[in-house]
Amino acid sequence: MSNRRNMYFFHPNGHGTNEKLQPLFDLAKQNDFTIIDDPKKANIIVSIGGDGAFLQAVRKTGFRQDCLYTGITRSNEAGLYCDFNLDNFNEVLHSMTHEEMEVRRFPVIEADLNNGETTFNCLNELSVRSTIIKTIVIDVKIDDKPFETFRGDGLIVATPTGSTGYNKSINGAVLDPRIPCYQVSELASLNNNRYRTLGSSFVLDKDRKLTLDIVPDGNSYPIIGMDNEAHPTRQVKTITVTLSDKVIKTVKLKNNSYWDRVKRTFL
Template identity: 35%
Template sequence: MKFAVISKGDAISNECMYKIRTYLTDFRLTYDEDEPDIVISVGGDGTLLYAFHRYRSRLEQTAFVGVHTGHLGFYADWVPDEIEKLVIAIAKTPYQIVEYPLLEVTIRYVRGGREAKYLALNECTVKSVGGTLVMDVEIRGDLFETFRGDGLCISTPSGSTAYNKALGGAILHPSLEAIQVAEMASINNRIFRTIGSPLVLPKHHTCMLKPVNDVDFQITIDHLSLLHKDVKSIQCRVADEKIRFARFRPFPFWKRVRESFIQ
């Protein structure tokens, strides 16, 4: 088996990374940063997001596992004290593959010809540069509303506990193949109206955002922030691709939600 280890970069994470690499090499596993079968992320959820984007072209061949060295992470289910146990599990135990849905974002431009396509593990956010965001929101090709406000957040089920939750969105179990659209400070008065509630769209429903004004947009894909000009439309849907996690023990989602937000 070929493996790679990605560290957050702090002292604790680097120490764990070196231990994992040394121990797995001693078990005669091959360290390969280019074509790993398994990627161990050491740090937090941000580190795993970085690992996901680094290996997004190998999602069908690569599985991820997380070690959290700080606060409890949703994508990391091991701690530094369990490094030896994790290494033995990777080297000796067949692991279960758990797949989570991803968000596909396709940005098309006024001049046509080219388009930009991205995959998000957590969410995509859309804001206008310097002013109110005004977007026609289409669902399955039909106009649903004209949104006016600070911005829109389109999240995956596994990302529903992140920015989406802060916006009042629902927490979705990551086994659901869906995306969620949440508003950021929408304008609602006698003239302008939006639904005012998060929308959960199934896999076969596509959400299309079409600018009403000719403005530039600040679009984030997980931790990546991008400036886009001359945008014709932003298409959001459940991606055909999925992220694969290597599970060596149970990982109760609702227990993790409770530990993160209630206890």
């Protein structure tokens, strides 16, 4: 495991944080791991906090493909991305040291804004919402073919792991992360004699391309949400979404499947 000995901790820089986590750092060093300050040189990136911290860690370190991510929650936090908490961090180190770890791979979506102006990835979801008290109109295309014209508060494009968050709150389906796909869900769509949409979430295969054309109807400056961040942009005309070839690799506890965590969280 010598190629996985450089460990970077992503954690809030609040008062006293380093002191509180010092036992964690000491435990890692005792197991022959090297704590480093540069995430680019890390083989293991550890987030401290819940799912929000994990998403930030992945985003801030550039969706690294050549390292392992793992999330550690505090005692009062829960997380669907995080298998470990501060009380069982030694299990992470033991698994890595004795090569007993299992690796889970989470799919990522890629979004292209305004035909190549900028691109970005999302591990959880991409959301497009109105910034003003007015419905947003979006022409939805699948593989460049017109599918529907949406009018409402916005749309959410969720990965399978992101399906348990914002997507689930608007009655989207919870998807198995082993299925290479992504889901499109509506936010308060208008459905009447004049406007008509599918009215339910729909799931697209990994090889499908989704195109969202913003209709210039006085609402050309929507909020583009990327996981738990807002994307700054002057004007949005077109968003093209595909399932990326990238996957986020995480350390997994044995006998702790994705559906085990879903059950603990929601049932």
